Amino acid sequence: MATQHKHHEHSGDRLIEEAAAVLVDAGEQWTAMREGVFRALAAMERPASAYDIAEDVGKLRGKRVAANSVYRILDxxxxxxxxNRIESANAYLVNTHPGCRHDCVFLICDDCGQADHFDDDRLTGALRDAGKVHGFAQVRPVVELRGLCADCAG
Known part of the structure:
Protein backbone atom coordinates (compact mmCIF):
# COMPACT_ATOMS: atom_id res chain seq x y z
CA MET A 1 0.00 0.00 0.00
CA ALA A 2 1.34 3.44 -0.94
CA THR A 3 2.20 5.91 1.80
CA GLN A 4 0.23 9.06 1.06
CA HIS A 5 1.11 12.65 1.89
CA LYS A 6 -1.48 14.88 3.44
CA HIS A 7 -1.53 18.19 1.60
CA HIS A 8 -4.02 20.78 0.53
CA GLU A 9 -4.53 21.27 -3.20
CA HIS A 10 -4.85 24.94 -4.15
CA SER A 11 -6.45 26.52 -7.20
CA GLY A 12 -7.24 29.95 -8.60
CA ASP A 13 -5.99 33.03 -6.78
CA ARG A 14 -5.17 30.98 -3.67
CA LEU A 15 -2.71 28.90 -5.72
CA ILE A 16 -1.06 32.09 -7.03
CA GLU A 17 -0.79 33.48 -3.48
CA GLU A 18 0.74 30.25 -2.16
CA ALA A 19 3.23 30.09 -5.04
CA ALA A 20 4.27 33.71 -4.49
CA ALA A 21 4.76 33.10 -0.76
CA VAL A 22 6.86 29.97 -1.36
CA LEU A 23 9.09 31.77 -3.87
CA VAL A 24 9.58 34.82 -1.65
CA ASP A 25 10.30 32.55 1.35
CA ALA A 26 13.01 30.92 -0.80
CA GLY A 27 14.65 34.35 -1.17
CA GLU A 28 13.47 34.96 -4.74
CA GLN A 29 11.36 37.76 -6.18
CA TRP A 30 7.80 37.28 -7.41
CA THR A 31 7.90 39.48 -10.49
CA ALA A 32 5.13 40.27 -12.97
CA MET A 33 6.81 38.02 -15.55
CA ARG A 34 7.12 35.13 -13.10
CA GLU A 35 3.50 35.55 -12.09
CA GLY A 36 2.48 35.58 -15.76
CA VAL A 37 4.39 32.35 -16.43
CA PHE A 38 2.92 30.71 -13.34
CA ARG A 39 -0.63 31.78 -14.24
CA ALA A 40 -0.20 30.50 -17.80
CA LEU A 41 1.14 27.17 -16.53
CA ALA A 42 -1.66 26.87 -13.97
CA ALA A 43 -4.25 27.43 -16.72
CA MET A 44 -2.92 24.53 -18.83
CA GLU A 45 -4.99 21.35 -18.77
CA ARG A 46 -2.04 19.20 -19.82
CA PRO A 47 1.73 19.37 -19.39
CA ALA A 48 2.97 22.39 -21.34
CA SER A 49 6.22 23.24 -23.07
CA ALA A 50 8.08 26.49 -22.51
CA TYR A 51 7.07 27.46 -26.05
CA ASP A 52 3.35 26.99 -25.27
CA ILE A 53 3.70 29.10 -22.15
CA ALA A 54 5.77 31.78 -23.92
CA GLU A 55 3.05 32.08 -26.56
CA ASP A 56 0.28 32.47 -23.96
CA VAL A 57 2.25 34.98 -21.87
CA GLY A 58 3.18 36.91 -25.01
CA LYS A 59 -0.49 37.20 -26.00
CA LEU A 60 -1.38 38.52 -22.55
CA ARG A 61 1.52 40.99 -22.49
CA GLY A 62 0.98 42.10 -26.07
CA LYS A 63 4.57 41.38 -27.05
CA ARG A 64 6.70 38.38 -27.89
CA VAL A 65 8.16 36.48 -24.95
CA ALA A 66 11.31 34.45 -25.53
CA ALA A 67 11.10 30.75 -24.69
CA ASN A 68 14.61 31.06 -23.13
CA SER A 69 13.20 33.42 -20.50
CA VAL A 70 10.34 31.05 -19.80
CA TYR A 71 12.75 28.09 -19.48
CA ARG A 72 14.76 29.98 -16.84
CA ILE A 73 11.61 30.79 -14.90
CA LEU A 74 10.34 27.20 -15.16
CA ASP A 75 13.70 25.90 -13.92
CA ASN A 84 7.07 19.68 -11.87
CA ARG A 85 8.92 18.74 -15.02
CA ILE A 86 7.71 15.79 -17.06
CA GLU A 87 11.13 14.65 -18.21
CA SER A 88 10.01 12.36 -21.03
CA ALA A 89 7.95 15.12 -22.66
CA ASN A 90 10.12 18.15 -21.80
CA ALA A 91 6.95 19.69 -20.42
CA TYR A 92 5.81 21.18 -17.14
CA LEU A 93 2.89 20.91 -14.73
CA VAL A 94 1.98 23.34 -12.01
CA ASN A 95 2.36 22.00 -8.47
CA THR A 96 -1.03 22.58 -6.84
CA HIS A 97 0.46 22.18 -3.39
CA PRO A 98 3.52 24.47 -3.39
CA GLY A 99 5.70 24.16 -0.35
CA CYS A 100 4.96 20.46 0.09
CA ARG A 101 8.20 18.67 -0.74
CA HIS A 102 7.84 15.13 -1.94
CA ASP A 103 8.58 12.99 -4.95
CA CYS A 104 5.67 12.37 -7.27
CA VAL A 105 5.01 9.37 -9.46
CA PHE A 106 3.60 10.74 -12.72
CA LEU A 107 1.03 8.97 -14.88
CA ILE A 108 1.14 10.20 -18.49
CA CYS A 109 -1.35 9.21 -21.17
CA ASP A 110 0.34 8.35 -24.47
CA ASP A 111 -2.84 9.17 -26.40
CA CYS A 112 -4.25 12.46 -25.04
CA GLY A 113 -1.22 13.71 -23.08
CA GLN A 114 -3.11 14.07 -19.81
CA ALA A 115 -0.86 13.79 -16.76
CA ASP A 116 -1.63 13.13 -13.14
CA HIS A 117 0.43 12.13 -10.15
CA PHE A 118 0.30 10.21 -6.94
CA ASP A 119 2.61 9.99 -3.96
CA ASP A 120 4.24 6.78 -2.83
CA ASP A 121 6.87 7.43 -0.18
CA ARG A 122 7.88 3.77 -0.02
CA LEU A 123 8.65 3.61 -3.74
CA THR A 124 10.47 6.93 -4.02
CA GLY A 125 12.24 6.35 -0.71
CA ALA A 126 13.51 2.99 -1.97
CA LEU A 127 14.79 4.68 -5.15
CA ARG A 128 16.50 7.41 -3.12
CA ASP A 129 18.10 4.77 -0.87
CA ALA A 130 19.28 2.77 -3.92
CA GLY A 131 20.94 5.88 -5.30
CA LYS A 132 22.73 6.47 -2.00
CA VAL A 133 23.91 2.85 -1.88
CA HIS A 134 25.47 3.44 -5.30
CA GLY A 135 27.29 6.57 -4.13
CA PHE A 136 24.90 9.32 -5.15
CA ALA A 137 24.00 12.21 -2.84
CA GLN A 138 20.93 14.46 -2.98
CA VAL A 139 19.03 11.89 -5.03
CA ARG A 140 15.76 13.13 -6.52
CA PRO A 141 13.67 10.31 -7.96
CA VAL A 142 11.83 11.09 -11.18
CA VAL A 143 9.26 8.39 -11.86
CA GLU A 144 7.01 8.48 -14.91
CA LEU A 145 4.54 5.79 -15.88
CA ARG A 146 3.28 5.97 -19.45
CA GLY A 147 0.16 4.26 -20.74
CA LEU A 148 -3.47 5.10 -21.47
CA CYS A 149 -5.72 7.03 -19.13
CA ALA A 150 -9.14 5.62 -18.28
CA ASP A 151 -10.87 7.80 -20.89
CA CYS A 152 -8.53 6.77 -23.73
CA ALA A 153 -8.41 3.10 -22.71
CA GLY A 154 -12.14 2.76 -22.29
Whole structure:
Protein backbone atom coordinates (compact mmCIF):
# COMPACT_ATOMS: atom_id res chain seq x y z
CA MET A 1 0.00 0.00 0.00
CA ALA A 2 1.34 3.44 -0.94
CA THR A 3 2.20 5.91 1.80
CA GLN A 4 0.23 9.06 1.06
CA HIS A 5 1.11 12.65 1.89
CA LYS A 6 -1.48 14.88 3.44
CA HIS A 7 -1.53 18.19 1.60
CA HIS A 8 -4.02 20.78 0.53
CA GLU A 9 -4.53 21.27 -3.20
CA HIS A 10 -4.85 24.94 -4.15
CA SER A 11 -6.45 26.52 -7.20
CA GLY A 12 -7.24 29.95 -8.60
CA ASP A 13 -5.99 33.03 -6.78
CA ARG A 14 -5.17 30.98 -3.67
CA LEU A 15 -2.71 28.90 -5.72
CA ILE A 16 -1.06 32.09 -7.03
CA GLU A 17 -0.79 33.48 -3.48
CA GLU A 18 0.74 30.25 -2.16
CA ALA A 19 3.23 30.09 -5.04
CA ALA A 20 4.27 33.71 -4.49
CA ALA A 21 4.76 33.10 -0.76
CA VAL A 22 6.86 29.97 -1.36
CA LEU A 23 9.09 31.77 -3.87
CA VAL A 24 9.58 34.82 -1.65
CA ASP A 25 10.30 32.55 1.35
CA ALA A 26 13.01 30.92 -0.80
CA GLY A 27 14.65 34.35 -1.17
CA GLU A 28 13.47 34.96 -4.74
CA GLN A 29 11.36 37.76 -6.18
CA TRP A 30 7.80 37.28 -7.41
CA THR A 31 7.90 39.48 -10.49
CA ALA A 32 5.13 40.27 -12.97
CA MET A 33 6.81 38.02 -15.55
CA ARG A 34 7.12 35.13 -13.10
CA GLU A 35 3.50 35.55 -12.09
CA GLY A 36 2.48 35.58 -15.76
CA VAL A 37 4.39 32.35 -16.43
CA PHE A 38 2.92 30.71 -13.34
CA ARG A 39 -0.63 31.78 -14.24
CA ALA A 40 -0.20 30.50 -17.80
CA LEU A 41 1.14 27.17 -16.53
CA ALA A 42 -1.66 26.87 -13.97
CA ALA A 43 -4.25 27.43 -16.72
CA MET A 44 -2.92 24.53 -18.83
CA GLU A 45 -4.99 21.35 -18.77
CA ARG A 46 -2.04 19.20 -19.82
CA PRO A 47 1.73 19.37 -19.39
CA ALA A 48 2.97 22.39 -21.34
CA SER A 49 6.22 23.24 -23.07
CA ALA A 50 8.08 26.49 -22.51
CA TYR A 51 7.07 27.46 -26.05
CA ASP A 52 3.35 26.99 -25.27
CA ILE A 53 3.70 29.10 -22.15
CA ALA A 54 5.77 31.78 -23.92
CA GLU A 55 3.05 32.08 -26.56
CA ASP A 56 0.28 32.47 -23.96
CA VAL A 57 2.25 34.98 -21.87
CA GLY A 58 3.18 36.91 -25.01
CA LYS A 59 -0.49 37.20 -26.00
CA LEU A 60 -1.38 38.52 -22.55
CA ARG A 61 1.52 40.99 -22.49
CA GLY A 62 0.98 42.10 -26.07
CA LYS A 63 4.57 41.38 -27.05
CA ARG A 64 6.70 38.38 -27.89
CA VAL A 65 8.16 36.48 -24.95
CA ALA A 66 11.31 34.45 -25.53
CA ALA A 67 11.10 30.75 -24.69
CA ASN A 68 14.61 31.06 -23.13
CA SER A 69 13.20 33.42 -20.50
CA VAL A 70 10.34 31.05 -19.80
CA TYR A 71 12.75 28.09 -19.48
CA ARG A 72 14.76 29.98 -16.84
CA ILE A 73 11.61 30.79 -14.90
CA LEU A 74 10.34 27.20 -15.16
CA ASP A 75 13.70 25.90 -13.92
CA UNK A 76 13.38 28.22 -10.93
CA UNK A 77 9.83 27.01 -10.35
CA UNK A 78 10.98 23.38 -10.40
CA UNK A 79 13.79 24.15 -7.91
CA UNK A 80 11.31 25.99 -5.67
CA UNK A 81 8.72 23.19 -5.97
CA UNK A 82 6.16 25.38 -7.73
CA UNK A 83 6.16 23.20 -10.85
CA ASN A 84 7.07 19.68 -11.87
CA ARG A 85 8.92 18.74 -15.02
CA ILE A 86 7.71 15.79 -17.06
CA GLU A 87 11.13 14.65 -18.21
CA SER A 88 10.01 12.36 -21.03
CA ALA A 89 7.95 15.12 -22.66
CA ASN A 90 10.12 18.15 -21.80
CA ALA A 91 6.95 19.69 -20.42
CA TYR A 92 5.81 21.18 -17.14
CA LEU A 93 2.89 20.91 -14.73
CA VAL A 94 1.98 23.34 -12.01
CA ASN A 95 2.36 22.00 -8.47
CA THR A 96 -1.03 22.58 -6.84
CA HIS A 97 0.46 22.18 -3.39
CA PRO A 98 3.52 24.47 -3.39
CA GLY A 99 5.70 24.16 -0.35
CA CYS A 100 4.96 20.46 0.09
CA ARG A 101 8.20 18.67 -0.74
CA HIS A 102 7.84 15.13 -1.94
CA ASP A 103 8.58 12.99 -4.95
CA CYS A 104 5.67 12.37 -7.27
CA VAL A 105 5.01 9.37 -9.46
CA PHE A 106 3.60 10.74 -12.72
CA LEU A 107 1.03 8.97 -14.88
CA ILE A 108 1.14 10.20 -18.49
CA CYS A 109 -1.35 9.21 -21.17
CA ASP A 110 0.34 8.35 -24.47
CA ASP A 111 -2.84 9.17 -26.40
CA CYS A 112 -4.25 12.46 -25.04
CA GLY A 113 -1.22 13.71 -23.08
CA GLN A 114 -3.11 14.07 -19.81
CA ALA A 115 -0.86 13.79 -16.76
CA ASP A 116 -1.63 13.13 -13.14
CA HIS A 117 0.43 12.13 -10.15
CA PHE A 118 0.30 10.21 -6.94
CA ASP A 119 2.61 9.99 -3.96
CA ASP A 120 4.24 6.78 -2.83
CA ASP A 121 6.87 7.43 -0.18
CA ARG A 122 7.88 3.77 -0.02
CA LEU A 123 8.65 3.61 -3.74
CA THR A 124 10.47 6.93 -4.02
CA GLY A 125 12.24 6.35 -0.71
CA ALA A 126 13.51 2.99 -1.97
CA LEU A 127 14.79 4.68 -5.15
CA ARG A 128 16.50 7.41 -3.12
CA ASP A 129 18.10 4.77 -0.87
CA ALA A 130 19.28 2.77 -3.92
CA GLY A 131 20.94 5.88 -5.30
CA LYS A 132 22.73 6.47 -2.00
CA VAL A 133 23.91 2.85 -1.88
CA HIS A 134 25.47 3.44 -5.30
CA GLY A 135 27.29 6.57 -4.13
CA PHE A 136 24.90 9.32 -5.15
CA ALA A 137 24.00 12.21 -2.84
CA GLN A 138 20.93 14.46 -2.98
CA VAL A 139 19.03 11.89 -5.03
CA ARG A 140 15.76 13.13 -6.52
CA PRO A 141 13.67 10.31 -7.96
CA VAL A 142 11.83 11.09 -11.18
CA VAL A 143 9.26 8.39 -11.86
CA GLU A 144 7.01 8.48 -14.91
CA LEU A 145 4.54 5.79 -15.88
CA ARG A 146 3.28 5.97 -19.45
CA GLY A 147 0.16 4.26 -20.74
CA LEU A 148 -3.47 5.10 -21.47
CA CYS A 149 -5.72 7.03 -19.13
CA ALA A 150 -9.14 5.62 -18.28
CA ASP A 151 -10.87 7.80 -20.89
CA CYS A 152 -8.53 6.77 -23.73
CA ALA A 153 -8.41 3.10 -22.71
CA GLY A 154 -12.14 2.76 -22.29
Missing amino acids: LFVRANLA
